[in-house]
Amino acid sequence: MAAPVVVITGALTGIGRAAAVAYGRRGADVVVSGRHPDAGEELVRELGDLGARALFVRADVRFDDQVRDLVDQAVERFGRIDVAFNNAGTEGRPGPITELTEEAYEDTFDTNVKGTVLSMKHEFRVMKEHGGGSIINVSSTYGQMGLPEAALYVGSKHAVIGLTRVAALEGAAFGIRVNVVAPGYTQTAMYERVTGSDQVRSAVNSVLPMRRAGTPEEVAEAVFFLGSEQSAYITGQTLTLDGGLMAGWPLFPSS
Numbered sequence: 001m002a003a004p005v006v007v008i009t010g011a012l013t014g015i016g017r018a019a020a021v022a023y024g025r026r027g028a029d030v031v032v033s034g035r036h037p038d039a040g041e042e043l044v045r046e047l048g049d050l051g052a053r054a055l056f057v058r059a060d061v062r063f064d065d066q067v068r069d070l071v072d073q074a075v076e077r078f079g080r081i082d083v084a085f086n087n088a089g090t091e092g093r094p095g096p097i098t099e100l101t102e103e104a105y106e107d108t109f110d111t112n113v114k115g116t117v118l119s120m121k122h123e124f125r126v127m128k129e130h131g132g133g134s135i136i137n138v139s140s141t142y143g144q145m146g147l148p149e150a151a152l153y154v155g156s157k158h159a160v161i162g163l164t165r166v167a168a169l170e171g172a173a174f175g176i177r178v179n180v181v182a183p184g185y186t187q188t189a190m191y192e193r194v195t196g197s198d199q200v201r202s203a204v205n206s207v208l209p210m211r212r213a214g215t216p217e218e219v220a221e222a223v224f225f226l227g228s229e230q231s232a233y234i235t236g237q238t239l240t241l242d243g244g245l246m247a248g249w250p251l252f253p254s255s
């Protein structure tokens with residue numbers, strides 16, 4: 001079987017980078033995308049060292065023409081797209097609802113929601129032409145429950161799950177599967193920014209059932225599964241990787 005062609009947005013750091021490396025190690029053709037060409041070319045070299053064929057395309061997922069160009073360049077170079085990992089995302093700017101601004105709304109929703117819509121729009125176009133594919137979006141545990149002072153992030157990640165369900169229904173007849181990974185706390189730059197200090201990270205870990213944050217590599221393995229034939233009958237689903245966070249309240253009142 002030919003190597004799968006994989007497109008990853010927001011691929012230059014964290015979970016996206018881990019997914020690029022996981023695919024590269026397995027001999028996929030990997031198209032990595034992001035907003036920083038120097039980091040993109042460095043990742044291409046790293047994937048080349050792993051034996052993968054790789055291409056960087058600069059794309060900010062908030063803009064239709066840039067996402068179209070990403071998808072078109074992937075097809076021009078590798079002939080098709082088998083797997084698309086729509087990973088680009090932002091934590092936005094937290095704050096109480098009374099203090100949210102239009103600018104903060106646009107900042108978060110344009111990347112997390114519009115970016116996912118635009119990515120799927122163009123990926124559907126080429127996957128339909130080439131007989132199908134697998135799309136994996138990114139939500140969060142906070143796409144399934146609330147967090148005070150994070151209305152924009154929480155709202156945007158809930159939206160990604162809804163978008164995924166609709167896309168799964170629209171794609172099924174064309175052989176396009178669409179699923180969503182929902183990481184809990186995962187050790188990336190975003191997690192460092194959101195938690196802010198080792199003290200907060202220890203406090204978070206203490207209420208997680210597994211007592212630790214996840215790793216980007218663990219999320220990458222879930223993405224790999226959803227992109228593979230091993231998940232051929234799975235579509236429209238949310239795969240949560242949260243060390244048990246959403247299974248229920250982990251503490252007895254006495255503990």
Ligand SMILES: NC(=O)c1ccc[n+]([C@@H]2O[C@H](COP(=O)([O-])OP(=O)(O)OC[C@H]3O[C@@H](n4cnc5c(N)ncnc54)[C@H](O)[C@@H]3O)[C@@H](O)[C@H]2O)c1
Nearest residue numbers: 010013014015060061088089111140183184185186188190
């Ligand atoms: N780390 C966590 O705890 C966690 C938990 C749940 C969900 N997530 C989600 O996982 C995804 C990856 O995040 P991460 O933790 O690796 O953090 P990260 O900040 O390292 O990665 C996000 C990447 O997206 C890129 N990006 C942001 N806006 C973009 C835009 N408009 N266009 C193109 N690229 C853009 C960033 O430059 C960065 O490379 C995000 O969607 C995030 O919301 C992360």
